[in-house]
Structures are given as structure tokens and as C-alpha cells.
Amino acid sequence: MILITGRERGTVMAIHTPKTREDLARHLYPMRLQATVFERAVAVGAAESRTYSKGAPKSAPNMTRWYRTVEVIHEQLMLLQLDWKRSDPQNLPYFSQTDLNLGLITSSGDEFTGVAWGTPSTKNPKGSAFARRVDENGQIAMFGQPTDDGGEIDVKYLWILLYNERDGMVFLELSRPTSMAGKQIDSWSERIIFPPFDLALGAFSFEEDTEEDEGFGFTVARR
Template sequence: MILEAGNWSEGERKLEALGLDVSSIHDALLYGHAERETYTSFDAPGAGEYARWTRQIRRLSEVYVPQGWTRINPDNQPTIVHPSNRHSLVVASGNVFTGVRYATPSTKNPRGRSIRTAVDNNAALVDLAELEPALAGLKETWMLLSFHSPDGKIYSEVSLPNSMSGEFISGWHHRILMPPVDPQGGEADARDEEPPSYDFAVVRK
């Protein structure tokens, strides 16, 4: 299921049910972007993207822990847990299909044991919920995915993973698409149209 957050849409109501909001998510994304901008080619490779990720986690923790969420780090995977203990949120970078309706995103980087366990658990809970609605209240692990487009805009979504291809998350039961944000000027226009397709062979390097 794909929902869009914004203008009190169904997606935004689902986000509120999770205890989250677009404003705080955008704030965390911009916080991470500002930190990333302080890095140059003279820093160690990957340092800037790591800084972006960890600052996003820090900002979300600063916003939601005072509201009763709990910050934990299973297997060194930063996670914030809702006060109800029914669901949690993990932050990760996504690929170019993050935040758009016309394609299915994947995580940019391979995920570790704690995420695989969480995804397997999500998949089991989704299957059980179809048989017995009462089981839907068990704990779920949601993911905040973000992609920083070459045009400068930040695309993101809060989604519930349910399958992996190798070490990458590739399947989602629910996707809540955030309005894209432009670090230079607030919310940006969405990528509404599917990019054109071309007939050529792709060879992995």
C-alpha cells in the first residue's frame, strides 16, 4: 500500500497514528544535510554520508525521546521505539526510487542481522494479521528512507519492510511518501512522472 503524506491526507493520518509527523522528519533530514555540507573531498571517503545519517538519527532522537520514545542500539543499529512498544523506527539511505510512486525502492547499503530479524518479524506479523486481526498490534519496525537527488531535493518515505534480496531491503508492505524537501527553500515539487524507458542492456561492473 502506498500513501502520500501532506495536506492532512490518508498518509499523514497514518503517520500520526505512528506518532510521527512530516515537520519533524523534514527537520531531521535538513539537520543531516547541513552536517553533510561541512564535509569536503579532503575528509575520509564516506565520512560525509555517515555524518548525514548519524545526525538524522540524533535529531529524531532529540525530538521524539522527550515525547516518550526510547532510543536503543541493538547490534549497534540505532532504533527509536514508540511509547506503546508496538513499533519502532530505523533510519537508512535509500536508492533513486525512494519517495516516488512509480517504482519500488531498496536500501542503498547492505543491512545487518538486526534489520534482517526485524524484516522477517514484520513479514510474519503481516501474514498473521491477515488471519487474526488481534495479532496486528505486535511490534513492527518501520524505516525512514531518504534519497538526496542530484538536483538538490531530498526525497523520503516512512515504510514497513517485509522482504530482502540478499542484504538489501527490497519489499514493503506499507509506504508513506513524504513531500520532497528542498534545503534551499522548503517543500519541493514531487517527481510525478515515471522516467522514460530505453531499450538497452545493463551490464553490472
Template sequence: MEPVCHVGVAAVQRLHELGLTPDDLHKAIAGGSAEARLCTEMDAPGMAGYAFWSRSNRTFRERMAPKGWAFSNAQSILRTIHPSGSFTITAVSGSGMVGEEAANFSGDVRTKNPKGPAVAKLVERNYVQLPLFPVARPDVRDEVEVNELPTWFLLYKSSKEGLSFELSLPVEMHGKHVDTWRERIILDDNPFLGAEFDIKRLDEIPAMSPVEVPVEFKGAL
């Protein structure tokens, strides 16, 4: 099955098939952004990025829980599980052409941080389960081991222009970065544009003036 990029009306329709709305994604990104922007240079380096990752997943879970979604932290992958048990979603930082329709399906969009064996197996399972297009199947109620479920990535990227995001299905990685996708869902509406949403700058170590310590030598006694 050929890779496909859903945009505009098609993106909204595909989200609907997955039991989602554009606002579900917006709320997750907004939650991560709000938490990350509380960080300052006084925080530990990288704290803004960690806060964004954790809170975007938490916000998504809180929003979807009343709709019957569950969640799992197995293998330190923060997954939110569709009520049907047919797939999961995890928010992950991305790099490259995240949220850009012109990006190809291999190499242009990738995870920002290197991933370990757990994610590698997850992506491999996604590939093996194709050409099944994971969709919401409300009639399926049997419990399934979370590590056997297809997992979509809610990718987000911070830049001077703001935040970009997309919901995509990973199927391959090269080296330690996931960089190949079977489906990409890109919404036209992005309420996170503008320098105020640039989370990346909060994780940059500010230039520090060298500290000069005066040393005085005492004369011989």
C-alpha cells in the first residue's frame, strides 16, 4: 500500500476514522506548550523539552479518558490506547519538515531524539502489521497486549516560527531515528505559530560571561 498524506478535509476525515478531532490534537500540543513555557534558564538544561513531552501526553490522556481511552507507560513509551484496543498514540518530539505537506515519507521528517530498542520493535511491528490501515473498530473489545498494538506518533517541532505538528504512522527507522512513515495527517489550522511558541529557545544554554576570580599574591614574610 502506497504511503499517503492527508491534508485539509481529508485530514479531518482521517482523524474522525481514528475517533479523533482536530481539537484533540490542539489540546495536547497546547498542554505541552503551556508547561514548557514555565521553564526558565534557571531550570536544568533540556527541562523545557522534557516538560513538553510529558505534559502533551498527559493532556491528551486527560482529554481522551472520558471517551473511554486508556493509557500505558510500558517500556517508558507514553501511549494512549483507543477504546477498541486497535491502536495507540504517543506524543514525540520531531525534527525536519514536521507538519509540511511537501515532505517525503522517508528522511524529511524524523524523531528529534535517538530511540532505543523498545521503539525500534514498536516501529517494526507497525510495518509487519501493514497493509492494515489501523482504524477505530468499536466492535473489538478483547484486551490486547499494548506492545503488540500499532502506534501513531503525534510529532511536534519547535522553531523560531512556532510549533508545527502532525499525526503520523511510523514504519521504519534508520540508525536511532524514526524517519519513515506510511501515513501522515496534517491539519490546515495551526494555532501555535509565532515566536512565543518557540520552546526550543528555552532549552538553549544562554551565553555566560566568564567568571573572573581575582588572585592576589602576598609578599614574602
């Protein structure tokens, strides 16, 4: 199903809610991505966040989840052998697909992550390295960024993997940011909402027997 909903300035935001593995694959394939990359990363990140006792610093589970999620995404993207590259501008893990001018960053999200009826935001304030990758037009302020091998990254389309755990599920989406309010993203141009990752089953909760809804609608909202 594809839902188009309104956003400020009279523009629109596209929200995709694939229900089956095949439908999700259709959205990810043009970006040279596969659902297994994120399925594996979410599983490992969630498991690692549970290795701490109450005696650990309160930030330890969430930080470790992010560390391991990024690490596994790195491993899985390299295994795809689809020309994804890794760089770390100002220590920010950043993946890029130069043929398609795509960039990918991972971040925890708020309680509206992974649902079509709310507008998500990054959970925690972001620093300058993160903020500089998003300007007011949703483009990337990362032109001519040098890489470790002496090349340059020319990225026009930034996607952010947002994740948020609640109610025994990890909700996640792959979305394109439009702008930031202060140190947090507040608007998006396109969102691909994954089926929730069921922690008990260790897999996405695909509705494999549900027929795909071909309908769509749109609203244009002005400020």
C-alpha cells in the first residue's frame, strides 16, 4: 500500500507500508538493498542491548544497540557486494552508494517511528556531523567529502534507518529527511515503513497471506 500524506509548504510526503517480503524487496531493490541487511542488524542490536544488568550506566543498552546495529549493517552491506562504501566523517558512520548517489545513516527514533499515522523524529539530539548532511531542501551538504582511499562522495539522497523498540517489537523505517528543527529531524519526503520486528520470533512480522492493497490517496496541507 502507498499512502501520500500532506506536509508543510504545500508539498507531499510519500509513505510506503509493504506488508510482504516481496513487496518490501521491490522498494529496496532499486537502492541495492535487501531486507535481510536490516533484519539481521535489528536482531543483533536488540540481543546485545539485553546483555546489561541494572548496574550498568543507563545509556549502555541504547548505545550498545546502536554500535552493534551499525556494525552488522556494515558487515551485511559489504557481503551484498553491491558497491556500498563506508566512511566516518567526524566519527559518524556513513554508508554511500556512489552509482545511485545514495547515503545511509542509522539512528534511534522516537515513539512515532515505524507507524504511518505519526511523523517520527530522531530520538536524541544530533551533532554537527549529522546536521550538516541535511539542509532545508532535503539534500545533502556532503559534496566533495574525501574518503579514506582518496576518492570523493557525491551524495544527493540521504536515507536514515530509524528504529524504536516498544511492546515487544522493534519498529523501523528507512526514510528521507527534509529538514531539522534544532538538533532533531522534524520532516521527511519519503518513508518506507518495515513490518515490525517481532523479538519473540526473531523476524519481521510479514503478512505473507495478505493480498497487496493497490490503493492510494493523497492530501496536500499548507502551513
